Structures are given as C-alpha cells and as structure tokens.
Amino acid sequence: MPWHEVSVVDQRREFVMLAMQEGANRRELCRRFGIHPETGYKWLGRWQADQNVADRSRRPHSSPQRTDGAIEQRVLAVRDAHPAWGARKIARCLEREGASSPAVSTVHQILRRSGRVKAPLGGAAASQRFEMPAPNLLWQMDFKGWVRLGNDAQCHPLTVVDDHSRYDLCLQACADQRGETVRERLELTFRHYGLPEAFFVDNGTPWGDPSGERWTRFEVWLLKLGIGVIHSRPYHPQSRGKNERFHRTLNAEVFALRRFRDLAETQRAFDAWREVYNFERPHEALNQQVPASRYRPSQRPMPKRLPEPEYDSDEIVRSVPATKAYISFKGRLWKVPQAFCGERLAIRPASDDGKYGVFFAAHQVATIDLTSGKSVGHVSEQVSAMSPV
Known part of the structure; x- marks a missing residue:
C-alpha cells in the first residue's frame, strides 16, 4: 500500500532505519512498505545527506524565462x-x-x-463595429444612469464621445437632465472643441419628448447651430455602443472605486479621470492608441450669436406664437410641434396637389393636407440604422 497520509514522514523514517540495518533486504522492505525501489533509495539518499525525509519544494532553483x-x-x-x-x-x-x-x-x-485579475464573466465581446471616418462627423451623447451621492443628492453624468476617436469631449456631473442644463454644458464644449456635424442620441429627455413628439426646444437650438440630430431605434441601446461602452468604463474606473460626497467632488474626479481616459489610457478599439491620438478640434467654431433660419422672399412664411403651437394658412389654423413656438416656419407645396410641407430652414417638421382637412401631421427626424458598437 502507498504511504499513509497521516504519518508519512514517520513511515519514511522507519523505512530508512530498517533499510540501513546490516544485512537488510531493501527491495523486500520496499515491497512491504508499498513503495517503488527507486523511491526507497531516494529516501535513503536524502537521509544520508541531511537526515531529512520531509517533502521538498518542487519549485525549480532558477527560472530563466521568469520576468525581471x-x-x-x-x-x-x-x-x-x-x-x-x-x-x-x-x-x-x-x-x-x-x-x-x-x-x-x-x-x-x-x-x-498577484491576484489582480479573475476570470471574466459573460460571453464573447462584440465584434461588429461602426465608425465614422473622421472626427466631429458624429458625437454620441447620453446621460449615464444617475448615481446617489454622499449628501443624498443625485448625480446625472452627462457624456459626449466622438464617434471616430472615442475622445471624451464632455463629462459633467449634473443635478438634473433638463434641456437647459445640457445646453449650458454644451455651450462650453462647443466653444472649446467647435461644432460637430451631428449628434447621435436616444429618445429620452431632453432630446426626446415624453409626450411622443420628437422635436424639442433643445433640438431646435441644435438645428440653428447647423447640427443634425439622429435618434437611435427605440429599445436598441446597443446601436449607441461607444457611449454605452464609455459608461461601463466610467463605472469601473471611477464609481466602482469610491463614493463621492457631492457634485463638486464628483466633478473634480471626472476632470482628473477624463485626462487619463483621453491621453493615457490605451483603447483596444484604437489598436491600443489613446483617443487623443485620433482627435482634432472641429473647424466649425461656435458662433457668438445664435443664427436664425433664412427664407427666400417669395416663400410663404408664418410665425408661430410663443404660447400656441399653430400657424394660419388658407383661412385655417394648423397645429405644429410645440418646440417651434416663437419660431418662423416656411410652407412649401408638396408634389401632391393640396399637400404642403412645413419647414424649419431645410428641415421638414410637419405636413398640411388640404384635401382631407387634417391638421398638420408629425414628421419625425431620421432614425438611425447604424450597426452596433
């Protein structure tokens, strides 16, 4: 039988003592102790060397390929x-x-x-990616889910990421998700980095309206700046994969490590981490380059005054009252989206007789159908069909 686990050293010592006796039949002793002769002679050699038959470390004396x-x-x-x-x-x-x-x-x-990593959970990472060919063609914007602070207030992190470079252009600790709050933060971002060609957003506040209307006062402000708005498909957050991935990184590298007392402390942490993210942290999707290596500020500066849409002198133009979302045309009042109260809209004939399009600059926001007597129908903006991630 093999060595007993409980007293293995004692059995080895007994075997050695018996085997060292004059005239001992060592092979027979090996058979009786249930060990191979090579094992028996090994223990005899160790005992004769240092009178020690305890287990020795199997770690090699040297590891030539071990990292410095x-x-x-x-x-x-x-x-x-x-x-x-x-x-x-x-x-x-x-x-x-x-x-x-x-x-x-x-x-x-x-x-x-060193115990710094554990086996990852979940399935394989996404492999299908979409990317704009240059910076500032598309910025992805969203609010990360709110976080409760030490003073029991809520922090709503506003994030803006350039689609091409993954450069983080805006990371703000906001107290709410109102359009005025976002506009204030974006004005500072625009003055620093210039204007993008378009924003890619979801359908929530403030870029979407809870009532179901896609046009909001916030989007009208962006249109005046010449910035398009692209909405993701409802219930498909994966289409804004870069922003979603940025939020997971923000969670792992900022919020998972500490709890913040208030918005001011959170913003200081955001500012410090944003430097690391843009200039130090290698990005796997960028072949381990940093986002700053691929980003350049926009050539479109933020204007000093907010532009207003211009229409040709021969166009039919109507001003929407500040308090009522209606325009007058052909002796009737026609409803328009609430977001355009106080704005000037153009009415342009459509290809079908008796139908007209209602435009804010080059953007059609509604239709008029004189043949059916229906009020203005809703015209939504472009819905994205972009690939995930």
Whole structure:
C-alpha cells in the first residue's frame, strides 16, 4: 500500500532505519512498505545527506524565462494606479514609456499570479463595429444612469464621445437632465472643441419628448447651430455602443472605486479621470492608441450669436406664437410641434396637389393636407440604422 497520509514522514523514517540495518533486504522492505525501489533509495539518499525525509519544494532553483522583478513591479504599479485596466492596456503603457514591455500574455500572468485579475464573466465581446471616418462627423451623447451621492443628492453624468476617436469631449456631473442644463454644458464644449456635424442620441429627455413628439426646444437650438440630430431605434441601446461602452468604463474606473460626497467632488474626479481616459489610457478599439491620438478640434467654431433660419422672399412664411403651437394658412389654423413656438416656419407645396410641407430652414417638421382637412401631421427626424458598437 502507498504511504499513509497521516504519518508519512514517520513511515519514511522507519523505512530508512530498517533499510540501513546490516544485512537488510531493501527491495523486500520496499515491497512491504508499498513503495517503488527507486523511491526507497531516494529516501535513503536524502537521509544520508541531511537526515531529512520531509517533502521538498518542487519549485525549480532558477527560472530563466521568469520576468525581471523590476518589470513585474512596474506592471503591478500601473495596475494599482488603474485597477480596471487589463493586460493589453498595461503592456501598451509600458511600451509607450520606453520600457522593455513583456508580451500581453506575460503581463496577464503577472496580474493573475498577484491576484489582480479573475476570470471574466459573460460571453464573447462584440465584434461588429461602426465608425465614422473622421472626427466631429458624429458625437454620441447620453446621460449615464444617475448615481446617489454622499449628501443624498443625485448625480446625472452627462457624456459626449466622438464617434471616430472615442475622445471624451464632455463629462459633467449634473443635478438634473433638463434641456437647459445640457445646453449650458454644451455651450462650453462647443466653444472649446467647435461644432460637430451631428449628434447621435436616444429618445429620452431632453432630446426626446415624453409626450411622443420628437422635436424639442433643445433640438431646435441644435438645428440653428447647423447640427443634425439622429435618434437611435427605440429599445436598441446597443446601436449607441461607444457611449454605452464609455459608461461601463466610467463605472469601473471611477464609481466602482469610491463614493463621492457631492457634485463638486464628483466633478473634480471626472476632470482628473477624463485626462487619463483621453491621453493615457490605451483603447483596444484604437489598436491600443489613446483617443487623443485620433482627435482634432472641429473647424466649425461656435458662433457668438445664435443664427436664425433664412427664407427666400417669395416663400410663404408664418410665425408661430410663443404660447400656441399653430400657424394660419388658407383661412385655417394648423397645429405644429410645440418646440417651434416663437419660431418662423416656411410652407412649401408638396408634389401632391393640396399637400404642403412645413419647414424649419431645410428641415421638414410637419405636413398640411388640404384635401382631407387634417391638421398638420408629425414628421419625425431620421432614425438611425447604424450597426452596433
């Protein structure tokens, strides 16, 4: 029988003592103790060397392929400074510093040995990606889910990410999700980075209206600046994958590590992390480059005065009252979207007789059908059919 687990050292010692006796039949002793002769002679050799038959470490005396200790310490230092970063980002960071960076697999093994990483949960990462060919063609904007602060107030993080570069243009700790709040933050962003060609947003407040109307005062403000608005398909947040992914990163690298007392402290943390995200943190979708390497400010500056739409002198133009969303045409009042109260709209004939389009600059916002006597129908903006992520 093999060695008993409870007294294995004692059995080895007994075997050695018996085997060292004069005239002992060592092979027969091995058979009786239930061990292979090579094992018996091994224990005899160890006892004669240092009178020790306890188990020895099986770790090799040297590991010629083991990573240098200084490199391991640097890997762990980067990980400790950025606990949500994985092996690829850390390897890229060391390479950027001019250090002799080990392979990504080696970095992962260092993190695993040190207990810094665990096996990931969930399925495979998304592989289908859509990306604009240049910066500022499309910005993705959204509110991350609100977070409760230490003073029991709510923080609504407003995020704006450039579709091409993943550059974070705006990260603001807001107390609410009102259109006025977003407009105030965006004005500062526009003055710093210029104007995008379009925004990609969902259907919630303030870019969508709870009543079901897609036009909002906030969107009218963007249209005056020459910025288009593209809405994602309802119930399809994956179509705005870059913004959703940014929110997960924000959760992992900011909110998962601490709780903030108030909006001011949260904003200070946002400002510090935004620098890291844009200029230091390698991005996997950018081949481990940083977002700042692909971003350039827009050539369209924020105007000093908000432009108003211009119409030709021969067009039919109506002013919408500030308090009632109606325009007068052909002796009748026709309803228009509430967002255009106080604005000037043009009425242009459609291809069908008796039908007209109602336009705000070049954007059709409603229709008039004289043949049926129906009031203005709703004309929604473009709904995105973009690919996920």
